[in-house]
Amino acid sequence: MNQSTGDQITSSKAKASPKQKEMSLIAMREMYSGPLPHPEMLAKYEKIHKGISNRIVRMAEKQSEHRQKIEIKVIDSNILNEKLGMVLAFIISISVIVGGIFLISVGKNIQGLVTLGSIIALQLYNYYIQQKKEGKIQEKNK
Numbered sequence: 486m487n488q489s490t491g492d493q494i495t496s497s498k499a500k501a502s503p504k505q506k507e508m509s510l511i512a513m514r515e516m517y518s519g520p521l522p523h524p525e526m527l528a529k530y531e532k533i534h535k536g537i538s539n540r541i542v543r544m545a546e547k548q549s550e551h552r553q554k555i556e557i558k559v560i561d562s563n564i565l566n567e568k569l570g571m572v573l574a575f576i577i578s579i580s581v582i583v584g585g586i587f588l589i590s591v592g593k594n595i596q597g598l599v600t601l602g603s604i605i606a607l608q609l610y611n612y613y614i615q616q617k618k619e620g621k622i623q624e625k626n627k
Contacts, residue, residue, distance in 0.1 A: 520545045
């Protein structure tokens with residue numbers, strides 16, 4: 486990212502009596518920030534080397550396209566990871582529920598109920614954390 490600044494200082498003498506001389510100073514600062522040099526700088530480059538401004542603009546366009554492609558890949562990857570996580574969590578949850586029901590059916594009621602209760606508690610905790618992450622639940626500040 487290019488940054489350029491230009492400072493201009495202008496001084497002028499105001500009308501004053503011979504006994505009292507007054508001087509005022511006016512300062513002006515211009516700042517520019519962006520992927521391309523300031524238009525005045527670009528024009529100066531063009532004066533030095535014909536066609537260089539077009540090359541600089543093309544280079545900035547290519548960099549912008551490259552960055553956008555990378556951002557799209559990152560977003561797609563994040564979506565895939567979230568979907569995969571949900572599918573795997575569903576498979577694990579169903580497996581634990583089936584295991585809990587099996588334990589109850591073979592006469593191990595306490596172990597089966599603990600297994601079912603733990604998966605329910607885990608899913609409720611996961612839901613709470615997700616809501617908190619999305620900002621739907623606010624914590625009380627003490």
